[in-house]
Structures are given as structure tokens and as C-alpha cells.
Amino acid sequence: MTGDPPAALMPAASRSALLARGDRGSRHQERRLVREVQRGSAAALEELFRREWPRAYRAAYLVVHDAAAAEDIAQEAFLAAVRAIDRFDRRRPFGPWMHRIVVNRAIDVTRARSLRREVDAAAAESAEAPPDPPGAPLSDDVVSALSDLSAEHRAVVVLRYLFDYTPGEIAHALDMPRGTVNSRLRRALDRLRETIER
């Protein structure tokens, strides 16, 4: 991986720019990379990986709040992308496709964990499932506060504020009504702002 360092190592300003949605030039470059990956270029895949990994990992982490699970989710998303790359329509942007896979998978993982606890608890005839474990909480107040929200609320926040998707786009990505997206955003933001202003 030559050239720029991975985004995780960049200064905050550069990282923000990278995490924001791509402009027209970067879209053009993305299309070129996808075309080259379809032709079998490992170098193009490496470049795509370098561009998209920080976003994929960050999105997954912010939903699941677990580094190992985030790694699995981001890696699975890339594996899915590589396996489906021949069928990928280059006229469509690659990033949103990847983000949708990552966020939906992260919601699934969080739900599956809750389910496993619920089922285990039922088998043990326990009255209540324990609350979500915090995973490896970060010291940052907002990121920690995010972990108090449900996976669905976290996903909406991540898509809106990490990737700058509109509520309509989020509704499409998560297959839910736009009104639900708006209400979840509002509720989540209220909680997060309380933390920031504290």
C-alpha cells in the first residue's frame, strides 16, 4: 500500500474530507477503479480498499461498538463486493452500495447478539435479558453516548452524519419509511446533544 497513509493515520481534517461523500472527480476515479478490479487488477482493488476501508470499519464500529465485530463486518462487505464485482453496474456509485451492506450487516450482528442473549436467558428461565454489553467503549463522550441507542438508531446517525446521506436515501438503504428515519434522527440527536452540552 504505497502513497498516502491509511485514513486512520491521517490528521482529523483530512480524515473528515475522506469520510465525506465523494465529489464528481472521485466518482470518476471510483468508476475507473471498479472497472480495473473487474479486469482483475489487484492494484485497483488495493486502492479501492484503501479508500473505503476507513469508512466501512468506522461505520461498522459505530453501530456494533466492538472492534472484532467491526473488522468482520467490514471484511465481509469487501469480500461480498469482490465476489459480486463482475455484476456491479459501474454507473452506480460503489461507496453507497458498500455502506448499505456494512450498516445492514452491523444491525444484523447487533440483533443476533441480543437474540442469543434472549434465547439463552429463556432457556435458563431467567426473567430478563441483560443489557447490551458496552464492548470496548471509547472515552469520547459522543461515541460512547451512541452506544446507549438501539442499533437502528445508531445506523441512522451513522448514515446521516458519517456519510451525509439524506433522510430519503437512508430510508431507501434501510428499507424503512422516511418518517421513521426523521423521528429516529431527532431522538438520537436529542440524546447526543444532551451529552455534548453536559
Add this chain to the structure above:
Amino acid sequence: MNPVRDRLRNQPLPGEAQAAARSWPVVEAALAEREPGHRRHGAAAHPRPLALRLALVAALIAAGLVVALSPAGAWIGDRFKDEPKKTTPAFAALPKGGSVLAISRTGAYALHTDGSSQRLGGFSEAGWSPHGEHVVGVHGRRLTAVDPLGTVKWTLVRRRVHDPAWSTGLGYAVAYLQGRALRVVDGQGDPATDRRIRRGAAPVTPAWRPRSDSVLTYATTGGALETVDVTTGRSLWRARAAESARALAWSRNGRRLVALSSHLVAVFDRTGQRLVTVELPGVARQLALHPSGKRAAVVVGDRALNVPLDGGQPTLLFQGNVDGLAWSADGRRLLLGWRDTDQWLLFGPGGRKRALHGVSRELGSAGGFPRVVGWCCLG
């Protein structure tokens, strides 16, 4: 900038760069594994795996990471040192015929005796169809059937789906649990055939009676075992277990059902009469019933035990952190995973043992240790 946006984007996250370093080789390998017809020509088509990986590490080191001092970094160093060596694949040591099903962090794999491996999907649970022609697995909310090349045959999307089991007759049915409901769908995954058989099922993979597409045993949340005819919904028998079951298995001749619980192995006949109860010297985790139904390999704590099912005393088979075990279809060999040393051990006739080294690396080290979950269809 919006303070929420700012913090979500800029807060450093734990393990991000190390995760990238571990994942890149896996992703790159997936590109290389695409079908030959998909590979193109020209200079750009030639991957430079060693150079790329070295460059990845160089970039990480140049950026000031102390990856090289971390376990992940140590792994990366080892991997590059080993890269030019061409050694016999670990799985080539498996006896000819049949394929092993294993699950690692990156999903389920079919491992073949020519040393090759095939990723089947990102399944967290999986099992063979009766003749090894398909695998059914769970990935998030998806219950999916794939062929041995990983081609998806069908998918059902269900919330809280887990513990799938393909029927053992002609493969006409797949049982699974949805939350606490026992459900069955036909082997084609037709949603119109998907139906609930019972409520109140415990989280234990149901066991089909051998050569049957209709008789199924499951554990109830109340600690009982019930065998049902899924075609009619009729209960064939119900038995009270001394402890809640953790695993169920029918002997190949369909005469014995074995239930593993935390401290016991209980053996039932085909009508639900308890024949034998064997007490275990510790907390049991996994069960592999010998095809004869006369003995079982059981993981108890950090030991694998040979448990005779005629009431005899368990004997030590292996001491170590065993994770995953399966008998070959002919019952002549037992394969078990020894996680601490990244090996699979093959116990053959006459007490012969053989080790398959470095099994994690065969699947890309990011996948972690592959847990054996099934061994199908020898010969």
C-alpha cells in the same frame, strides 16, 4: 461543522489500522480466487501480492504505528517471511474422500482432501445436506442453502434465525429455529412450505432421525426432549431429560438418540425410553456421536473424552483446548481442532494420530481458527 458529525468522523477508533492490515490479504485472496473466466489479461491483471503486502506494512510502519510490536504485527512479519515458501496445504493430509465443513470468523468453508478450500458464505452456523450436495447456513437474518462451490441456491430472510439442520432422508426438509419456535421449510427453500412446528424450542440444533425427512427431535425450553413427525405435526414421544440438552444426535441406524447436557450424556431408544446415563467429569461443551451409536467423543472443559454409551467410564482421548470435532462418515477417524496450537488432529485406526499444522493460515489468518462442524460423505 456539526459537533456530532465532527466527533463521529474524527474520533480515533481502536484497532482500525491493524484490522485493515489483517483484512487486506483476505480481500486480495478473494480477487485471486475468482473463477478463471473472470480474470482478465494485461499488466494490471497481474497481482503483486508480496509487493503489495510489503507496501502495506511499510505504509503502516512509516506512519508511526507500533504494529510490529503488537501480536498483529508479529503475525504480519511471520506471514511475509513465510510467503515465498510453497508447502503442502494442511488439508491435503485429510484422508481421501469426503469434505470437512468448518467455520471461522470469516464464514464457513468446505475443505477438500486435495488441500483446497472453498468459502461457502459468511455463515456463523452451518450443516451439510445428507449427501454433501448442499450446505445450509445462517448469516444474520438469512437462512441460506449453497452448493459446495458457495453458489446460493435459496435464501429465507427471517428474524432471529438459528440452528439449522437439513433432513437426513432425501433432503426434502430443513429444520431451523426462529427465536423459540421450531420451524421447517422444504429443501428447495420454498417460503410457501415454511411452517412452525412447535413453540418453546430451546436453542439446540434439532436432530433428524437418520434417513428421514419427517421425524425430528428437538429440545424444549422446559428441559424435555420431543420427537415429532413434522409432516403431520404429531408428537411421537416426549421424554424428560435430567438436565437441559446442549446437543442432540441420532445414531446412524436410528436406534439411539444421544443428548448431551452440561454434566451428562443420556442415551434414549427410538421410543424415548432412557437406556443409559453417563456422568461427565466437568462441564461438557461439544458432542460428536460415533456413527455406530456405541460411543461418543465429548469435549469436557479442556479435554476430549471417549464416552462409551453402554454405561462404561469415559476415558481421556486428548488433553488440550479442543474446539470442534467430527467423525468421518465411516467412523474410522476422528478429527478435532486444537485451538491453542492452530492444528487439527486426526485420530485414526489403531490409535494413530496425525497433525494438520497451521490450519488458520490456510483460510487466511484474518479468519482465525476454523472450527470443525461436520465431515461429510466419505467416498
